[in-house]
Amino acid sequence: MPKTVVLGVIGSDAHVVGITILEQAFSAAGFDVVNLGVQTSQEEFAEAAVAHDAEAVLVSSLYGHAEQDCRGFHDVLAAHGVDAVTYIGGNLAVGQDEFARTRETFEAMGFDRVFDSETDPTEAIAALERDLRIATVEPERATVRS
Amino acid sequence: MPKTVVLGVIGSDAHVVGITILEQAFSAAGFDVVNLGVQTSQEEFAEAAVAHDAEAVLVSSLYGHAEQDCRGFHDVLAAHGVDAVTYIGGNLAVGQDEFARTRETFEAMGFDRVFDSETDPTEAIAALERDLRIATVEPERATVRS
Amino acid sequence: MLADEPIPSEELRRIDAEIRAEWPTGDAVDFEEAIAYHGELPPEKRFAEVLESADRPLLQPRAGVPRLREQIELLEYLHGEGEADLLPTTIDSYTRDNEYGKARTGLEEARETGEDTLNGFPAVNHGVEGCRELIEAVDAPIEVRHGTPDARLLAAITFAGGFRSFEGGPISYNIPYTKEHDLAETIEHWQFVDRLAGAYTDRGVRINREPFGPLTGTLVPPSIAIAIGIVEGLLAATQGVRSITLGYGQVGNVVQDVAALRALRSLGEEYLPAEVTLTTVFHEWMGGFPPDEARANGVISLGGMTAAIAAPDKVITKSPQEFRGVPTKEANAAGLRTTRQVIDMAIEQRIEIDGIPEERALIERESRCLLDAIFDHGDGDVARGVVRAFESGALDVPFAPSDSARAAILPARDDDGRVRLFEFGELAMDQEIREIHAARLSKRAETEGREQSFRMVADDVDAISDGRLIGRPGGAIGGVGRAD
Amino acid sequence: MLADEPIPSEELRRIDAEIRAEWPTGDAVDFEEAIAYHGELPPEKRFAEVLESADRPLLQPRAGVPRLREQIELLEYLHGEGEADLLPTTIDSYTRDNEYGKARTGLEEARETGEDTLNGFPAVNHGVEGCRELIEAVDAPIEVRHGTPDARLLAAITFAGGFRSFEGGPISYNIPYTKEHDLAETIEHWQFVDRLAGAYTDRGVRINREPFGPLTGTLVPPSIAIAIGIVEGLLAATQGVRSITLGYGQVGNVVQDVAALRALRSLGEEYLPAEVTLTTVFHEWMGGFPPDEARANGVISLGGMTAAIAAPDKVITKSPQEFRGVPTKEANAAGLRTTRQVIDMAIEQRIEIDGIPEERALIERESRCLLDAIFDHGDGDVARGVVRAFESGALDVPFAPSDSARAAILPARDDDGRVRLFEFGELAMDQEIREIHAARLSKRAETEGREQSFRMVADDVDAISDGRLIGRPGGAIGGVGRAD
């Protein structure tokens, strides 16, 4: 049975292109993707995760307010009883920050993995397959970007 | 009576465009310019300075070997009895060196003034006029670059 | 009911009072006093006048930091070291969402910690006085650049604060920037902004308005940008705006970009009323940038080259750090100077490329199809027409996140790198146009030996950041000419 | 007497023995052993083969540091981080002057102090073994780039050392690079170099030879560069060279540059014998650079754009630090990637600019005038002809420092930025051509309201480093088109 992932852009961020690509890549890799679109609130993520019994919640943020937008996110998830793997990716800090520092910040906030905007979708897919301990479904389809 | 300056590119450097522009600018500013051209040896500078009773010796170097090429230059001038003002200008060090350091090096070698390659000819002319304590000849011609 | 008609004066005053009451800083706005204030501003700070009288493309960066002092320093730097002709003040995302409280918190945090946790300048919180300090400190015209669907309070405060140019429009600051804002309501909000700009204009303070041409910045076919820009121009003109700058974002194919800028100008002149002074703005590549400053400089330069050929009135530059995040001031200035160098080296050259008139004719034809459909949908009323056209899908924008658009169309590059559509949805383009696009795209599919699919779109989205224009499979570069 | 004839084998051996005796490292050269060594080199290190089979313009930087280990690291960096397709080894100035003793001192100093007091790699002092270490360590073809009038020992050592491409020629490495070298003698020296390359070629080791197209790099009219390149190509072909890359340095006017590259290729194919495989190389702007990396990136990108349109086989890139001095490896790699990005974004586009065929016809006509004069001067012998043509001034190069050239011609840009001559001296160009140049230049003089004079030349020399193409009085930018 395909695993379900919830995907969305948090806060008031409207950068939609990245999640459009991610949606397609995760679907091609065999996941059921619930794409909440842009400007998704913490509650919407949590509710969708519950409603779809999601195994992973993938948060995207590009516009530089990720830190503020994610404050308390894991508490909200917990409050809804969500126990999914959580990833965040995109342009997570305002300005030309060191990514290592950014990663620390978001890991401390509770995210299982933190990705920068150079991330190829295949990397995230591979990571999720590892984290969910599932084998790659049809390897040639999983490589959505060559 | 116009003052005479000797101009040339030292060592085995063949960058001629700069001194061609300088020759024209110094002439337009009222100097008598003896242009020795490229690949001029220390002796040729000294001999020309003597022969033309020059008030200034202007050395150009672009290719990055100025330091080696100028070693002992002021001894050679002294040996020929030359007591002219000496300037050097161009790209005086190999690589992306700090100009302040380069200036020190060449001042220590005896040059009265050291110019980088951003120097506008008018600056060198103004300096020389000060150093030779002469007034600007026909100010509007002296400004050869606007 | 929504209609493309001037807001009556009393209505204007009523809304004005209402929106000014929304947040404490609204209090300080006084229209008559503001007119007097603008009257004192020296000519070199009058945006419309400077732009309209320029004899070469003026350059403008994007830039906004939360604190006033830092914003002044940033703009002075970009003006001095970057040699920018026109300056921006980019507003933070909370202000754009009318979340003035959050913006205030961010500003306070920035003041306390010295760290910029807002992605722009919260002008509403800085208020009229803060804005004026900025305007007075900096010796060049400054535009408000944002992305705000409901920008009424922002406009009231920044106009009174001395700004004389205001980016955006009801479509271009809704469709690419938000999910849930209702388009009809956004239009009403922008009618107020435009009416306010018109009121200043009536009193001799010509406020320049600039629809945001690039939309989602991602493979937007030129005709869609042009049609939307013209609609926004028409809506603004109705409210009394007299200085309008229509915009367009580079797609990266030089012929298509030059053709589009020419079409934008000629259609703009044709459709907008004669009282409007029209200028054009070209945005350097608005899609994903390469994660490498050296390569980013190449992208920026291709924009400069295109600008040199098309000679728009204004160019919005990018910085080599676009990929990573808000650029340092040095990188921002570098993007300006790289662009300036390319433009100034190329602009005196006669560079007329084959095929521009043909591409321009196609773009104009497509734009007319869309505009006709918009007018038809509104029974002649452009405001109602544009809402209904988005509803029906007759008008659409690729990758639009907004619920008001279908985002059903799919763009891809043809074999020459021009942006075409392979999925038209309900888009109002006639059969012949669809066939032209289909033919161009099937030529590419053939070259690459693969089907047209979302995969091709995804490859094209990544292509420029991956170092090329067309997203060929395996990153290949297609057929290359020779020097003979 | 000097003649364009192959050096007989015994003579070749005699000179070879003689020059190898000039410096201790000459000893290690053994032709037969070297042929065997080359036979072992993998295909990806065979310069001619890689270049001739490329399907897009290959990029090559300039780079040379004194020490071997550092040179290896530098080239690996440029290959890896810079994505260079072809690599260089630039030789230091002392070696170019055959001052091997001074070069050795410099190398020793560099080894002791860790500071690079030589401006290049002293290949003669590194010897056959040192060269081979370099060739073996780096996974790409490497060319020797220098500026040496008498490069016989350098060639003997570097060919045996595994290099398979060698820049320069008797004219292009004399006229711009030296004052006192006799041209006839330089030709004889290069006949040896070419004959040696020919000897390797006969044995299956095709050594690529590349005349230095840009000459003085400063406002050189294309036809002069082309005529000289063809003469050097002919001289090399006579000695058995079969892989020739003709070069040309960007002047900055896109039409003139594309026309020149096309003329270079077609005239090269016409004049050079059929056995020769011809390729072309385009040098990014070789004149004075802006003292600002951001602006330098614009200059580099204009070169990339031109290369994308003309599609030469190879492009020699510049770095953003060109103005200041030998670039850091990071800056050198950045210049490569900026160029790559522009080329790859533009090369798949059909960009055919008006006026290229006309400009090309003019360039070809001028080149033929010069070539005819050269043949006439030599009664059919191109070696004698070129010496006499320089003597009489029928052939000349602007700003040539060499006593062998008159340097009596003066170039200036016309109103479109194309390089023309306003002082022809004795240059062998017919009256009609002179009138065309005069007409173009008087149009410019008119635009600027001033006389043609050395002042205009000086302004043009500085123009690109000052941020524009044409040296207008007061730094103005001339008539600018509009988007419609």
Ligand code: B12
């Ligand atoms: C296109 C674009 C826009 C368009 C967006 C259109 C739309 N609705 O989508 C427009 C013009 C509207 C826009 C607006 C703004 N933008 Co913008 N935009 C960009 C740009 C140029 C490209 C983004 C893009 O589409 N890339 C292509 C996609 C495929 O890549 P991606 O988004 O990075 O996503 C990939 C990866 O990041 C990763 N990923 C992303 N999320 C996740 C999540 C997980 C879990 C994983 C594993 C991976 C992952 O995988 C994705 C697919 O490969 C970037 C700069 C850049 N990258 O070059 C700036 C950029 C993101 N924008 C920026 C800003 C500041 C803004 C604005 C606030 C300011 C403004 N100028 O108006 C507004 C915000 C409006 C809003 N409310 O959100 C900044 C963010 C600054 C920061 N973080 O420090 C950037 C970096 C530009 C810059 N250098 O200043 N923008």
Ligand code: B12
């Ligand atoms: C054109 C050029 C060439 C041409 C020269 C043609 C000729 N015969 O003149 C060619 C292609 C032949 C060439 C060759 C070489 N070049 Co070269 N060349 C340049 C270039 C691009 C422009 C120089 C120029 O003409 N500028 C225009 C004139 C008007 O400006 P200018 O020369 O700087 O002179 C002005 C000022 O410097 C000042 N000035 C100069 N001298 C003096 C003296 C005084 C007293 C004063 C007051 C002022 C002053 O006033 C002048 C007028 O405004 C520069 C880089 C640059 N600047 O962009 C490299 C550069 C000078 N070259 C360089 C090198 C290394 C070489 C070579 C060794 C290597 C090679 N690639 O082959 C050879 C050297 C050959 C030799 N034996 O000399 C390096 C020097 C490195 C360093 N110093 O660290 C540079 C900086 C390029 C680089 N970044 O690597 N070069």
